[in-house]
Amino acid sequence: MSDLTTDLGPPLNTGGIDRIIGYRLRRAQTYVFNAFKSRFDPLGLTPAAYSTLVLVGDNPGRKPSELADALGIQRANFAPLVTGLEKHEWIARQKCAADRRSYSLHLTAKGEDVLRRANVTQAEFEARCVRELGGELARDELLALLGRFKDHGAPKR
Amino acid sequence: MSDLTTDLGPPLNTGGIDRIIGYRLRRAQTYVFNAFKSRFDPLGLTPAAYSTLVLVGDNPGRKPSELADALGIQRANFAPLVTGLEKHEWIARQKCAADRRSYSLHLTAKGEDVLRRANVTQAEFEARCVRELGGELARDELLALLGRFKDHGAPKR
DNA sequence: TATTGTTATACTCTATAACTATA
DNA sequence: TATAGTTATAGAGTATAACAATA
Numbered sequence: 001m002s003d004l005t006t007d008l009g010p011p012l013n014t015g016g017i018d019r020i021i022g023y024r025l026r027r028a029q030t031y032v033f034n035a036f037k038s039r040f041d042p043l044g045l046t047p048a049a050y051s052t053l054v055l056v057g058d059n060p061g062r063k064p065s066e067l068a069d070a071l072g073i074q075r076a077n078f079a080p081l082v083t084g085l086e087k088h089e090w091i092a093r094q095k096c097a098a099d100r101r102s103y104s105l106h107l108t109a110k111g112e113d114v115l116r117r118a119n120v121t122q123a124e125f126e127a128r129c130v131r132e133l134g135g136e137l138a139r140d141e142l143l144a145l146l147g148r149f150k151d152h153g154a155p156k157r
Numbered sequence: 158m159s160d161l162t163t164d165l166g167p168p169l170n171t172g173g174i175d176r177i178i179g180y181r182l183r184r185a186q187t188y189v190f191n192a193f194k195s196r197f198d199p200l201g202l203t204p205a206a207y208s209t210l211v212l213v214g215d216n217p218g219r220k221p222s223e224l225a226d227a228l229g230i231q232r233a234n235f236a237p238l239v240t241g242l243e244k245h246e247w248i249a250r251q252k253c254a255a256d257r258r259s260y261s262l263h264l265t266a267k268g269e270d271v272l273r274r275a276n277v278t279q280a281e282f283e284a285r286c287v288r289e290l291g292g293e294l295a296r297d298e299l300l301a302l303l304g305r306f307k308d309h310g311a312p313k314r
Numbered sequence: 315t316a317t318t319g320t321t322a323t324a325c326t327c328t329a330t331a332a333c334t335a336t337a
Numbered sequence: 338t339a340t341a342g343t344t345a346t347a348g349a350g351t352a353t354a355a356c357a358a359t360a
Contacts, residue, residue: 009219009220009223012212012215012216012219012223012224012227013215013216014212014215014227015215016211016212016214016215017208017211017212017215017228018300019300020208020211020279020283021189021283021286021287021290021296021299021300022186022189022190022193022204022286023204023208024299024300024303024304025182025185025186025189025190025303026186026190026204027229027303027306028182028186028303028306029179029182029183029185029186030229031306031307032178032179032182032306033179033182033183036179046326047179047180047183048327051174051177051180054173054174054177055169055171055173055174057173058169058170058171058172058173058174059169059170062166062169063166063341063342064341064342065340065341065342066166066169067169070169070171071174072184072187073328074328074329074330075341075342075343076328076329076330076331076342076343076344076345077327077328077329078342079342079343079344080343080344082342083343099336099337099340099341100335100336100337101334101335101336101337101340101341101342102336102340102341102342103341103342122177126177126178129178129179129306130178132305132306132307133178133302133305133306134305138302138305139178141298141302142178142181142299142302142303143175143176143178143181145290145295145298145299145302146181146182146184146185146299147181148289148290148291148295149184149185149188149189149286149289149290150188150289203349205350220318220319221318221319222317222318222319230351231351231352231353232318232319232320233319233320233321233322233351233352233353233354234350234351234352235319236319236320236321237320237321239319240320256317256318256359256360257358257359257360258317258318258319258358258359258360259317259318259319259359260318260319
């Protein structure tokens, strides 16, 4: 009608929703996740896959239930995630004698390699986020505030 | 084996993932949303439905495309949301002569009533979030920090 | 030809239940 | 009897493509 862009008329009053913490968290989380995904897509890593690799790298030899619990992911949904990482030969399931129902998880050499490259991408991305936030101090403040929500993890089952 | 609770062994090293802004945002957002949902479930309102009611209440007579854009929801996904609210007779579609492809959205009397009650629930819930965060000042800081992410909304289409 | 609202559809995430093998 | 891992499945939320009516 008037321009190249869509006519959206006068700006809306978003004062009501913009003061809702949950709404603002959702918008920020969606924004950051979408940016993350577009950067990690070439590596074949989703946010959940990357955080799993990091956690396994920092905690080699732990059980799936422990890792899933720490990530806030249910066991039932963690299983196919692990299977996917195993198919890429980034992590390996290893039987442990102590409890033959379970097993321990480790990074493979290939996994350590992918993680190294992913960590470079992550460092760049994190730097961009910190820049948007306004510096290291602002980042520390944000993480401290988010940490005050006492998240007891995903519902156990 | 040992206790009533699941044996998760020694605590994991979560230092690697806990410093990732996106990961921490996801955990906080999931936690707050789940708490929100359990409170709003009795009212028959999802987070998206509630935020839509608030926005329509603050901006009566606007077009779906404008509201969807402000909420970061795509038009295609906004349509069934509006249909649901209309079936509850909380909002009404009203033809406008200016552009007969479109229409304007308004709250009904029933909608204003539900919104009033929902706002009470929301105020209680928000107060709990503020309490967890450590006070009004902490809340303001959090919203200010989240606002620095320049979210340009959902991908247009 | 472009835009608005809509429908259909697919893909991801998450939640629940139930199975198996071990304990 | 309970637990660890798994499978199947259903429900949200969100993405794209395409259509009818209108501009």
